[in-house]
Structure formats: structure tokens, C-alpha cells
Amino acid sequence: MAAAATCSAGVLSSGCVASTAGPSGTTSFQRRSKTSGADAGGPRLLSIAGTRPSVRNGQLLVSTGLPALDQLLEEDKYNIYSPLLFKYFLAEGIVNGHTLLVASAKEKPANILQKKQKNILRIGIQSFGSPLWGDDICCTENCNNSHRLTKFLYVLRGLLRASLSACIITMPTHLIQNKAIITRVRNLSDTVVGLESFIGSEKETNPLYKDYHGLIHIWKIPRLNNLTCDESDVKDLAFKLKRKLFTIEQLIVNQASSSSGRSSLQEC
Amino acid sequence: MFPELNNLLSITPERTEQGKLTLLCDAKTDGSFLVHHFLSFYLKANCKVCFVALVQSFSHYNIVAQKLGVSLTAARERGQLVFLEGLKSAADFFFHTQEEPHPLRFLREASAGNLQPLYQFVQDSLKPVDGGETPWKYPVLLVDNLSVLLSLGLGAVAVLDFVQYCRATVCCELKGNVVALVHDHKDAEDKENDILLNGLSHQSHLVLRAEGLATGFCKDVHGQLRILWRRSQPTARRDRSLTYQYKIQDKNVSFFAKGMSPAVL
Numbered sequence: 001m002a003a004a005a006t007c008s009a010g011v012l013s014s015g016c017v018a019s020t021a022g023p024s025g026t027t028s029f030q031r032r033s034k035t036s037g038a039d040a041g042g043p044r045l046l047s048i049a050g051t052r053p054s055v056r057n058g059q060l061l062v063s064t065g066l067p068a069l070d071q072l073l074e075e076d077k078y079n080i081y082s083p084l085l086f087k088y089f090l091a092e093g094i095v096n097g098h099t100l101l102v103a104s105a106k107e108k109p110a111n112i113l114q115k116k117q118k119n120i121l122r123i124g125i126q127s128f129g130s131p132l133w134g135d136d137i138c139c140t141e142n143c144n145n146s147h148r149l150t151k152f153l154y155v156l157r158g159l160l161r162a163s164l165s166a167c168i169i170t171m172p173t174h175l176i177q178n179k180a181i182i183t184r185v186r187n188l189s190d191t192v193v194g195l196e197s198f199i200g201s202e203k204e205t206n207p208l209y210k211d212y213h214g215l216i217h218i219w220k221i222p223r224l225n226n227l228t229c230d231e232s233d234v235k236d237l238a239f240k241l242k243r244k245l246f247t248i249e250q251l252i253v254n255q256a257s258s259s260s261g262r263s264s265l266q267e268c
Numbered sequence: 269m270f271p272e273l274n275n276l277l278s279i280t281p282e283r284t285e286q287g288k289l290t291l292l293c294d295a296k297t298d299g300s301f302l303v304h305h306f307l308s309f310y311l312k313a314n315c316k317v318c319f320v321a322l323v324q325s326f327s328h329y330n331i332v333a334q335k336l337g338v339s340l341t342a343a344r345e346r347g348q349l350v351f352l353e354g355l356k357s358a359a360d361f362f363f364h365t366q367e368e369p370h371p372l373r374f375l376r377e378a379s380a381g382n383l384q385p386l387y388q389f390v391q392d393s394l395k396p397v398d399g400g401e402t403p404w405k406y407p408v409l410l411v412d413n414l415s416v417l418l419s420l421g422l423g424a425v426a427v428l429d430f431v432q433y434c435r436a437t438v439c440c441e442l443k444g445n446v447v448a449l450v451h452d453h454k455d456a457e458d459k460e461n462d463i464l465l466n467g468l469s470h471q472s473h474l475v476l477r478a479e480g481l482a483t484g485f486c487k488d489v490h491g492q493l494r495i496l497w498r499r500s501q502p503t504a505r506r507d508r509s510l511t512y513q514y515k516i517q518d519k520n521v522s523f524f525a526k527g528m529s530p531a532v533l
Contacts, residue, residue, distance in 0.1 A: 150419035151375065158359035161325045180458035184419045187451060224324070225331040227301055227516050233487060 084246060085195075086124055089168045093122040102126075121165035128171045129181075146181050153188045192219040195239075209251075212238040216248055269309035269336060270301075272523045276495060276512060277474075281313035286406055287439045288446075289431075291472035293465065295452035297491045299478040301521050303412045304329070306447045308336040311343050315444070316404035318393040320386070320411045322354035335519045348404060350393035354416075374422060381422060383430035391437055394444065407444035409434055414468075415451040415461055424463040431468060452477070473498055481513075488531035489513045493523065 090102065098120040127133070129149055153169075160167055169189075173182050186192045194217035198204040216237040223229040236251040274280060292302045307329065310317050321329060329351075330340040343349035352371060361370050371389035374381035394407035417427050431448065438444045450468060453461045469475055475496040481489060497508045512523045524530070 147419060147421040151421055154355075154416070154420060155358050155362050155375070158355035158357075161355050162359060179456050180453065180461070183453045183456035183458060184415075187415065188419060223298055223300065225328050226518070227304065227332055227335070227521070228518055231485070233485075235485060 083126065083170070084241070086126055086168060086170055088246065090122060090124050093120070096120075098122050119164070121163065123160075123165060123167040125167070125169045128169045129176060129185075130172050131175075146178060149181065150184050150188060153185060157188060157190075186220060189220065190222040190224065193217065194219055209238065212240045212249075212251070214239055215251075269305050269312060270521045270523075273305055273521065274309070276510065276523060279309075281309060284313060284445070285473075286443045286445060288473040289435055289439060289468075289471055290445065290447040290474045290476065291468050292447065292449040293452050293469075293475065293477040294449070295454055295477065295479045297478055297480040299449060299451075299476075300324075300412065301516055302476055302478060303410065303447075303449055304332050304336060305521070307340075307410055308333050308338040310408045310410070310445075310447075311338045311340075311348060314348075314403075314405050315408045316348055316350075316394060316402065316406075317343070317408045317410060318350045318352075318390055320352045320354070320390070320409070322416050323412055325355060326351055326353045352389065375420060377421070382426050383417070383422065387430055387433045387437075390434055394438060394442060396442075407438055407442050409438050409444070409446045409448075411446075411448040413449035413451065414464060415449075415453075418458075418460050418464065424460040424467070427464055428467045431471070435471070478514075488515055489529050490516050492526070 092098075101121060101123045103123075103125045156167065159165075171185065173194075176182055195214055196217065197214035198206075198209055198212070199214075203209050216239050218232075218235075218237070221229055221231060234250050237248055238251040239246060239248045269281070279285075290306070292299055292306075294300075294302075307317065307319060311333075319329075326340070333340050340349060340351065344351055354372065357370070357372050358375055361372055361375060369385050369388070371386045373385045374383060390409055394409065396402045414427055414431070417430075418424065431446070434446055438446050448468070450465050451461065452465055475494075475498065477494040477496070478491050479494070480491050492511055492513045495510045495512070499507055511526060513526055513529060514521050514523045515529065522530075
């Protein structure tokens with residue numbers, strides 16, 4: 001898909017923790033946007049609010065609203081946290097005056113905001129593949145029209161590549177019976193993030209995870225215009241939700257502690 | 269191209285085998301660096317290249333190729349490179365009516381289609397114009413990748429047929445090479461993809477398989493590459509295979525024997 005923030009999960013600092021679209025209306029890119037005003041002779045695209053060029057290859061980036069990369073979210077069970085990240089992405093767009101297109105079979109989608117010249121379009125598709133859209137991939141293992149979903153994603157990606165837009169899709173992968181589709185959808189996406197919530201699982205009562213609500217798995221990050229990508233060393237990430245603040249931290253287990261299995265957690 | 273990979277494969281742009289099918293495969297990792305390698309390799313070898321690029325945009329390949337010393341824009345302008353940008357073509361095809369037969373016509377078909385228009389496109393791109401004389405050494409078809417065709421509604425058999433036709437024209441008739449990337453969805457119970465992968469593995473002369481490390485992520489070793497040379501004659505000795513580990517850098521990929529990463533020594 002066309003643009004996504006490239007800060008890898010390991011680069012999260014406490015200063016980068018997501019801010020809600022509060023009264024001050026600040027974008028999550030505030031601390032990093034020093035480049036946008038600096039170059040008087042820079043390319044025209046720098047003038048679009050809420051964007052900055054990648055330091056690696058000059059590609060235009062938008063913030064997801066959260067410092068973690070989000071393009072495809074695998075929905076957590078009971079769908080509690082993924083709508084929140086979905087809303088963060090859209091909120092970031094509202095703060096910057098980007099155009100939004102929201103598609104949801106669950107609730108009435110928001111109207112498209114006023115059009116502007118040279119603006120970013122943020123597209124959000126919620127619960128892609130769920131039975132509410134009329135697809136049967138959650139119901140049977142061998143479905144005949146499974147390729148309709150993947151064909152849609154492919155053409156969508158083609159449109160995104162050719163335009164100034166970014167798309168976030170959430171998908172209830174725990175409901176999908178056909179495992180092959182999940183792999184194909186992952187291959188068709190640029191970024192894949194999984195959310196594993198602790199609710200209803202044995203991890204909920206595990207003292208190791210008591211401060212957290214779930215784990216975040218970064219399955220894939222974009223490798224665009226480059227041979228390499230910014231893969232971080234940090235692979236154990238957990239998230240927690242305190243009122244409106246969604247934070248992501250590295251999970252570290254302290255082996256030398258007492259038998260109660262306390263873990264020391266490092267904010268990264 | 270990556271000079272170290274050329275050494276491992278014992279090839280140079282001046283000296284390669286012709287009439288071969290090379291299969292690139294990746295399992296739980298990103299094998300696209302192999303596509304970039306062969307693209308720049310064959311352009312440097314002065315071959316006519318038809319690149320069916322289904323998963324990324326032209327500018328992506330161009331920017332990486334420039335790091336490897338080749339300009340795709342220049343190659344396209346001088347007629348050495350025919351580039352089919354799948355993503356752009358698919359979007360154009362869906363939203364604008366096309367008069368002439370389109371190589372990706374199967375996208376509009378409701379039931380399982382076939383890839384004959386795409387094969388026609390390849391044939392038209394690589395067959396020498398009447399008159400015979402061509403400044404290029406031999407033609408090469410490069411496909412990135414074949415697995416995505418399964419996501420677009422085609423069956424494994426249709427894709428295998430397509431490869432068979434391309435081999436007949438490009439490898440046997442025109443004495444060129446075919447290089448294609450297929451993903452390996454080992455644990456995903458993707459039967460169609462398994463059929464495609466197995467079918468192609470048996471037809472290939474050379475199989476390059478990039479895998480993630482069994483021990484998980486490592487900053488200094490990004491994966492391992494298995495190289496398998498298949499002998500086509502039944503009387504030949506057994507297939508030869510080698511395994512190396514690699515690290516992808518900004519403009520190069522370095523290869524080393526297992527356990528011999530510079531970070532470890």
C-alpha cells in the first residue's frame with residue numbers, strides 16, 4: 001500500500017506514545033516533523049499536512065496515528081482493541097485534515113470529509129472478511145469465492161500505489177476457517193500486525209502479563225524501494241490500554257526474581 | 269546483481285547457460301532480493317528481458333536496480349526491457365474499458381480463467397521482429413511472482429500451463445531463460461500453492477530457495493539460501509545442492525557458509 005510510517009516498533013520511545021486527537025489537535029508526527037519546514041527548496045509534497053519524507057528513500061510517509069505500523073490488523077478475539085487502533089488511524093487523518101473513507105458493515109461509515117487539493121486519502125475497512133460483509137470464508141474451509149477477497153485487495157493495492165493514499169484493514173483472522181487465505185492476504189499486504197488479546201485466554205491470569213492487555217506481533221513490515229527494511233530486534237511486544245491511551249512496550253522477563261514470576265518491564 | 273551469488277552459481281553475465289528454467293522460492297521470508305539479482309544480472313548480460321512484475325510498482329524495482337548499477341528506465345527506452353506493471357495494469361483495466369486484449373484479462377472473469385492473453389503478451393515481447401536481427405543475446409522471462417496469480421482467481425493448473433507454454437517458446441524455441449518466484453506456504457494448507465510449487469520444482473533446472481533461520485530472527489544473518497542444481501538426464505549423477513547463509517545490505521547481499529557470519533567469527 002502506498003504509504004505507512006516506517007518507525008519500527010523497537011524505536012518506540014515514551015515520547016512517541018500515541019496521543020489521542022485531543023483538544024490541541026496534534027499529530028503523532030509532531031516530534032519528528034522537523035524536516036517538513038526546514039527545506040525551503042524541498043519537493044512540493046512536503047507541504048501536505050501530516051506527512052514527511054522517509055529519511056531512507058524519500059518516500060512520502062504518513063503517521064498511522066500510532067507509532068506502530070498498521071496496515072493490516074488481525075483482529076483480536078472479541079474485537080475490543082482493533083477498533084481502537086482503527087480509530088487512531090482515522091483520527092490522525094482528521095487532525096491533519098486528510099480525506100477519510102471508511103467502510104464498515106457493522107456501523108454507519110463516516111462521511112467523506114471536504115476534498116482538498118493534493119491531499120492524502122486514508123481508507124479504513126473494518127472487519128474485512130467477516131460474515132457481515134456476506135463472505136463465507138468464516139463459515140467454510142473450502143469456499144469457492146475466496147479469491148474475490150484477494151482480488152479486491154490486489155486491485156486496491158494497485159490503486160493505492162498510484163495515489164496519495166494509505167489503507168488500514170482489520171481482519172478477524174481467528175474466525176477464518178480457511179488458513180490459506182490468511183497467508184495470501186498477508187502476502188498481498190505491505191504491513192501486517194497481529195493483536196493477541198489476553199481476554200478469555202489462560203494468559204489473562206498469568207502474573208507475567210498482569211499489567212498488559214495483550215501482545216502485538218509485527219509479522220511483516222514494508223520493504224519498499226530498498227533491499228533492506230527497518231526490522232527491529234525487539235520481537236516481544238505487549239500493549240495496554242489505560243483510559244484512552246494505548247501504549248506498546250517491550251516485554252522483558254526477569255529470570256532472577258522470586259518464584260511469583262514477577263517480570264520487569266522496560267518502556268522502550 | 270550480487271557478485272557473491274554469481275560466484276556461488278558459477279555464472280557471469282558473459283557466460284550463462286541458455287534454455288533453462290530457474291525457480292526462486294521463499295519460505296517464511298522475503299525472497300525478492302533474488303528477483304532483483306536476476307533482473308540486473310540479465311540486463312547487464314545484454315539479454316532482452318520481459319519482466320512480469322505483479323507485486324510491486326515500477327519505481328520500486330527501478331530504485332533498487334539503480335543501487336545495483338542498472339537503470340530500468342534506460343533499459344525500457346532502448347527496448348531491452350519490456351515491463352508489465354501488474355498493479356497499475358490491474359487498476360487501469362478494472363476502471364477503464366480496454367479495446368485490445370489485455371494481458372490481465374483473467375481479472376474480469378468470474379470463474380477460473382486461463383493465462384493465454386498473458387502468454388501472448390510474453391510471446392509478442394520476446395519474439396524477434398520479422399527480419400531476425402536483434403542486438404540482444406537471448407530473451408529472458410522474469411516473473412514476480414506466480415503465487416499471486418492464485419490469489420487472483422486462477423487455478424494451479426492454469427499457472428502451470430502458462431509456465432509450460434512460456435518454456436516451450438522462451439527456452440526451447442528462442443533458447444532463452446525463464447526465472448520465476450513462487451512462495452512456499454508450508455504450514456498454511458494452501459493446496460493450490462503446493463501443487464504449483466511441486467510442479468515447478470520438478471521442471472526446473474535450478475532451484476534457489478530462501479528460508480528464514482530455524483532459530484528465528486537474527487540481525488546479522490537474515491536467512492539461508494539453498495541452491496539445487498537438477499540434472500535433466502536420467503543417467504546423470506544425483507542433483508547437487510549447497511546451502512549458504514546470507515545477509516542483505518543496502519546495495520549488496522553477502523553470502524557465507526553456515527556459521528561463518530562475520531558477526532560470529
